[in-house]
Every structure is written in structure tokens, then in C-alpha cells.
Amino acid sequence: xxxxxxxxxxxxxxxxxxxxxxxxxxxxxxxVYMVPLTVFTTYGIVTETSGGRVPTSYVVTTIAMVFTALxxxxxxxxIPVAGSAYTYTQRTFGAPVGFxxxxxxxxxxxFLPMLNYLVIGLYLNAAVPALxxxxxxLVSIAIVTVLNIVGIVSVARANFLIIAIQAIFIVVFIxxxxxxxxxxxxxxxxxxxxxxxxxxxxxxxLAGAAILCLSFLGFDAVxxxxxxxxxxxxxxxxxxxxxxxxxxxIFIVLSYVxxxxxxxxxxxxxxxxxxxxxxxxxGSFANVFFTAAYVAGALGSALTSQASVARIxxxxxRDGILPRKVFGHVSxxxxxxxxxxxxxxxxxxxxxxxxxxxLASVVSFGALVAFSVVNLSVIKHYFVDQRQRNVVLNVxxxxxxxxxxxxxxxxxxxxxxxxxxxxxAVGVVWLAVVTRGFQRPTPVLDLDETASLTESDRxx
Numbered sequence: 245x246x247x248x249x250x251x252x253x254x255x256x257x258x259x260x261x262x263x264x265x266x267x268x269x270x271x272x273x274x275x276v277y278m279v280p281l282t283v284f285t286t287y288g289i290v291t292e293t294s295g296g297r298v299p300t301s302y303v304v305t306t307i308a309m310v311f312t313a314l315x316x317x318x319x320x321x322x323i324p325v326a327g328s329a330y331t332y333t334q335r336t337f338g339a340p341v342g343f344x345x346x347x348x349x350x351x352x353x354x355f356l357p358m359l360n361y362l363v364i365g366l367y368l369n370a371a372v373p374a375l376x377x378x379x380x381x382l383v384s385i386a387i388v389t390v391l392n393i394v395g396i397v398s399v400a401r402a403n404f405l406i407i408a409i410q411a412i413f414i415v416v417f418i419x420x421x422x423x424x425x426x427x428x429x430x431x432x433x434x435x436x437x438x439x440x441x442x443x444x445x446x447x448x449x450l451a452g453a454a455i456l457c458l459s460f461l462g463f464d465a466v467x468x469x470x471x472x473x474x475x476x477x478x479x480x481x482x483x484x485x486x487x488x489x490x491x492x493x494i495f496i497v498l499s500y501v502x503x504x505x506x507x508x509x510x511x512x513x514x515x516x517x518x519x520x521x522x523x524x525x526x527g528s529f530a531n532v533f534f535t536a537a538y539v540a541g542a543l544g545s546a547l548t549s550q551a552s553v554a555r556i557x558x559x560x561x562r563d564g565i566l567p568r569k570v571f572g573h574v575s576x577x578x579x580x581x582x583x584x585x586x587x588x589x590x591x592x593x594x595x596x597x598x599x600x601x602x603l604a605s606v607v608s609f610g611a612l613v614a615f616s617v618v619n620l621s622v623i624k625h626y627f628v629d630q631r632q633r634n635v636v637l638n639v640x641x642x643x644x645x646x647x648x649x650x651x652x653x654x655x656x657x658x659x660x661x662x663x664x665x666x667x668x669a670v671g672v673v674w675l676a677v678v679t680r681g682f683q684r685p686t687p688v689l690d691l692d693e694t695a696s697l698t699e700s701d702r703x704x
């Protein structure tokens with residue numbers, strides 16, 4: 245890094261990120277980010293897409309995500325700093341590729357808070373029609389923004405309550421659903437895997453699995469907190485794997501029980517299809533309880549997703565890829581990247597006008613591109629650069645993760661692919677601007693300098 249940027253990092257007028265999070269907080273952060281109840285976010289959409297085989301789609305996605313989570317865990321241990329896929333690919337493939345990976349990651353991170361605000365508006369408006377969805381969205385954005393500015397510890401504390409509410413709901417819902425199913429008489433227990441006959445073959449299942457990738461963004465989000473984690477080389481990889489496996493099991497079980505209790509794809513509204521499931525499982529009680537727990541979970545996901553994308557913007561601003569005075573700024577009072585947080589909030593206002601199905605697919609596009617390059621980063625970092633010749637660990641496993649994510653990526657809708665590719669094209673143009681037509685090197689992060697800063701901050 246140049247001398248002037250080094251001076252920026254040592255600027256006494258800038259705050260620093262605090263290492264305050266242990267393993268439980270990191271795991272909870274990942275679980276809250278993914279939202280255990282996120283299975284219901286696109287439940288109606290994926291039920292129609294997969295032909296009534298949501299659990300099957302989740303099995304496919306979970307397998308792909310476990311391989312990819314392993315790659316993230318290994319890179320998080322090797323490079324324990326903020327920035328996630330952006331930083332990993334920057335160090336392994338160079339700054340330009342790192343920028344494009346980070347740019348792709350921005351697509352899903354910028355849109356995920358928006359997705360949460362949108363579903364909060366949809367479900368609360370469905371529960372209380374007199375309350376306009378746009379008012380709900382604006383109030384939600386304001387609450388989440390304030391909590392994120394106050395600090396990452398406040399977010400971690402809120403996560404405990406949110407997870408507790410969802411855990412209680414999951415237990416109650418499964419109990420109600422099983423009780424209801426027992427009264428159905430003959431039940432085809434394989435129906436959630438074989439489908440309802442409306443769509444055959446594996447292509448619909450893969451299309452559904454591609455959309456469901458957005459459910460697993462939590463393990464990626466954990467890696468963005470590496471500079472705020474205690475003993476990051478150990479705790480961040482552990483948290484990534486625990487959050488991924490636990491979430492995958494929860495998603496499969498919930499979607500399986502849901503399709504048993506409501507074995508149909510005829511929803512009153514496909515966007516809020518899970519409302520039909522709740523009414524079938526436990527009537528108005530289950531529906532009201534679900535709405536409360538789901539909205540709490542969506543608020544938690546908005547909290548954590550906004551925190552994560554703000555830190556990616558911070559990492560890119562600190563590098564000089566984005567305007568440094570705005571995105572590289574950390575508040576001395578709150579020790580948070582305030583300007584980056586506010587920027588995310590402004591972009592989230594698009595939740596007032598965007599369509600749920602398109603938004604979910606676009607989020608998955610960005611995630612799958614980032615997942616692909618991180619799998620490749622493991623091969624490059626460990627097998628090529630470090631010359632660690634464990635072929636299974638350093639080539640085969642990340643190679644499988646890469647192939648699975650590409651497979652899912654190509655299963656997305658044409659509309660989502662078009663929007664995603666346009667976003668990548670904009671990223672190439674911005675990179676050309678930053679590098680003066682590729683005549684100057686892409687700014688990069690001095691990780692050693694950053695590490696020393698975070699260590700001194702922890703000592704404080």
C-alpha cells in the first residue's frame with residue numbers, strides 16, 4: 245500500500261473495528277443472518293418452481309453449500325480480515341479479480357437487506373391490511389440503521405433474542421403440524437421428495453435450489469466479521485461450518501413438514517404462500533405466531549446483512565476502490581462504518597418498488613459468483629501458492645464446491661442472469677475508471693498494516 249494510504253489507516257481521527265465477538269456470537273450471527281425461518285421467504289415461489297419438491301431442492305443446495313462453506317472456512321483461517329470473497333480473491337488472484345469478486349458479492353449483500361424489508365412489509369401488511377407496506381418498510385429501515393450505527397455488539401445482543409423467538413416457533417410449528425398430519429389418515433411421506441406432478445425431472449429442482457442459495461448467505465457473512473472476532477483464525481472457520489450445517493438441517497426439516505401439512509401449490513398469494521401452510525397447521529394462532537417470529541427473524545437478518553455489506557464497503561473504501569473518505573471512514577464514537585451503513589439504507593429503499601421473485605434470484609446470482617471464486621481461491625492459495633500437495637483437501641473438495649455452484653448458477657432464471665451480468669459489466673467499467681483505463685494498478689489492502697491496527701484496538 246502506498247505511503248499516503250498508510251497514513252490514512254493511522255489517522256488519529258479515524259476509529260477502528262473492535263475484536264469483540266466470540267464463537268457463540270459468530271454462530272448466532274450466521275444463523276440470524278440466514279434466518280431459520282427463511283425457508284418461508286420463497287416457499288411459495290420454490291414450491292411452484294420445483295413442482296412441490298422444496299426439501300429436495302434444499303438437499304441439493306445444502307450439499308453444494310457445505311463444500312463451499314469448507315472453502316470459506318479455510319480461507320477465513322488463512323486470511324482473517326474483513327472483506328470476505330473480495331479479500332480472498334484479491335490475495336490469491338490479484339486485485340482486479342478480487343474487485344470483481346467483491347463487486348459480485350455486493351450484489352447479494354446490497355439486495356439482501358432490501359429482501360428482508362420487502363418481506364416484512366408483505367407479511368405485516370397481510371396481517372394488518374390497514375397498515376401500508378411502504379410505511380412498514382420505512383420504519384424497518386430506520387430501526388435497523390440506528391442499531392447498526394450504535395455498534396456490532398448491540399447487533400450481537402439482539403441476535404440472542406431473535407434466535408430464541410424463532411426456536412420457540414419452530415418447536416410449536418412442528419408440534420402443531422405433526423398433530424394435524426396425524427389426522428389426515430394416509431399420508432405419503434415421500435411426497436415432498438417425489439413432487440406433486442406439476443413439474444418433472446431434475447431441472448425444476450435445480451432451478452429451485454439455485455434460488456435457495458440466498459438462504460445460506462450467513463456463513464459468508466460470518467467471514468466479513470473476521471476483524472471483529474476474537475481469535476479469528478480459529479473461531480471464524482468453526483462458526484462458518486456450524487452455521488451452515490445447522491441451517492441446512494433446519495431448512496430441510498421445516499420445508500418437509502410444511503409440504504406434508506399443506507401438500508399443494510395452490511396458494512392465495514405465491515409471495516406469502518407460507519401463510520397457507522400456517523393456517524393449515526394451526527389456524528389463526530399459528531399464523532399470528534409465525535408472522536411475529538418471521539418478522540423478528542427478517543429484522544435480525546436485515547440487521548446482520550446490513551452490518552456485513554457495510555463492512556465490505558468499508559474494506560473496499562479502505563483500499564481506495566471506492567471513495568475512501570466515505571466508505572473507509574469509521575466513527576470514533578461508535579467504532580462502526582457509519583457512512584457505509586447509511587448508503588446501504590438508502591439503496592434499501594428500492595424495497596418499495598421491486599418484485600420478490602426477481603429480488604430473490606438476483607441475490608442468489610451474486611452469491612453463487614462469489615462462492616465460485618472462493619472455491620477456486622482455495623486451490624490457488626493452498627495447492628499452487630503454498631504448495632500443500634494434499635490433493636483431496638486442496639483440489640478435490642474445493643473443485644466439487646466450484647462445479648456445484650456453477651451448476652446452480654446456470655439454473656437461475658434468464659432475467660436474474662441478465663441483471664447479474666449487467667451488474668458485472670458496471671463493475672468492469674468502474675474498475676476502468678479507478679485505474680484510469682487500466683493504466684494504473686488496482687489499489688490493494690495492506691493486510692499486515694491492518695492486522696497491527698486491529699490488534700492494538702483489541703488491546704485498548
